[in-house]
Amino acid sequence: MDASIGVLMACPMSLYLEQELDKRFRLFRFWAQPSRQEFLKTHAESIRAVVGNATAGADAELIDALPKLEIVSSFSVGLDKIDLNKCKEKGIRVTNTPDVLTEDVADLAIGLMLAVLRRICECDKHVRKGLWKMGDFQLTTKFSGKRVGIIGLGRIGLAVAKRAEAFDCPISYYSRSEKPSTNYKYHSSVVDLASNCDILVVACALTPETHHIVNREVINALGPKGVLINIGRGPHVDEPELVSALVEGRLGGAGLDVFEKEPEVPEQLFGLDNVVLLPHVGSGTVETRNAMADLVIGNLEAHFLNKPLLTPVV
Numbered sequence: 437m438d439a440s441i442g443v444l445m446a447c448p449m450s451l452y453l454e455q456e457l458d459k460r461f462r463l464f465r466f467w468a469q470p471s472r473q474e475f476l477k478t479h480a481e482s483i484r485a486v487v488g489n490a491t492a493g494a495d496a497e498l499i500d501a502l503p504k505l506e507i508v509s510s511f512s513v514g515l516d517k518i519d520l521n522k523c524k525e526k527g528i529r530v531t532n533t534p535d536v537l538t539e540d541v542a543d544l545a546i547g548l549m550l551a552v553l554r555r556i557c558e559c560d561k562h563v564r565k566g567l568w569k570m571g572d573f574q575l576t577t578k579f580s581g582k583r584v585g586i587i588g589l590g591r592i593g594l595a596v597a598k599r600a601e602a603f604d605c606p607i608s609y610y611s612r613s614e615k616p617s618t619n620y621k622y623h624s625s626v627v628d629l630a631s632n633c634d635i636l637v638v639a640c641a642l643t644p645e646t647h648h649i650v651n652r653e654v655i656n657a658l659g660p661k662g663v664l665i666n667i668g669r670g671p672h673v674d675e676p677e678l679v680s681a682l683v684e685g686r687l688g689g690a691g692l693d694v695f696e697k698e699p700e701v702p703e704q705l706f707g708l709d710n711v712v713l714l715p716h717v718g719s720g721t722v723e724t725r726n727a728m729a730d731l732v733i734g735n736l737e738a739h740f741l742n743k744p745l746l747t748p749v750v
């Protein structure tokens with residue numbers, strides 16, 4: 437690799453990735469710059485790649501500030517922090533990290549379902565606080581056999597479905613169009629899906645069309661016994677509506693790995709025992725994060741060696 441190629445990392449995401457990028461390129465850490473404006477004045481001309489993730493990517497402003505930008509390689513499967521249209525217009529290539537994280541994210545979705553219904557986190561607190569000696573824990577809710585509804589039947593949605601099937605859960609889904617390749621029941625509206633399932637899982641990409649796809653109407657359709665699982669993106673859900681539904685008992689529970697304004701989480705949720713709150717860790721295992729990092733590097737190397745990209749988006 438040509439070690440003079442400038443690569444800009446948008447925010448901290450993986451020490452292993454930083455090390456590997458350092459070995460191959462001239463790596464700039466955007467978050468460590470005292471003034472981004474000054475930094476760009478000095479180095480914009482030498483940056484040919486941006487590495488972003490689910491927190492920071494390449495918006496129109498950054499893309500316009502980097503005249504030599506050739507590729508955005510995202511350490512995420514989600515592309516919502518990248519201005520894809522702008523990249524297309526300017527002929528900037530875009531790659532992401534699909535497949536390598538599918539199993540982890542789907543595993544965590546099932547973990548959240550079990551944790552919410554069986555109150556696993558509450559049970560753990562009960563033991564740690566010494567409350568077991570005072571009496572048995574309250575009865576909880578069975579997971580096996582519950583009707584699971586999935587918004588978005590892409591790689592992750594399908595992996596969640598496959599796992600839930602092993603728990604004898606009937607599967608239904610919503611997506612833009614029916615998938616002829618599966619026998620899962622299709623609903624052409626999210627409200628219909630929510631009315632006909634016990635657990636609703638958000639597993640679609642965040643786009644302008646799917647922003648707040650889980651709104652008040654959907655939450656009310658899911659109802660006081662229903663559970664929402666979000667392993668997609670915070671802005672898929674109208675968060676104030678979700679919070680009020682949980683507080684008022686109009687929704688049975690929620691398992692959330694993502695939030696609208698991460699790392700801010702609505703404090704009203706902290707007092708509720710029917711919610712499980714995770715700090716966006718769907719892909720957060722050593723194995724998967726390293727595989728994602730290898731894919732980011734593989735894409736950058738392919739690009740700069742004029743070879744086909746491994747996981748091209750644009």
Ligand code: 8YV
Binds near residue numbers: 449490511515717
């Ligand atoms: C990461 C993600 O949490 O792949 C995605 O879309 O949200 C994640 O895997 C993130 O990009 C890690 O920094």
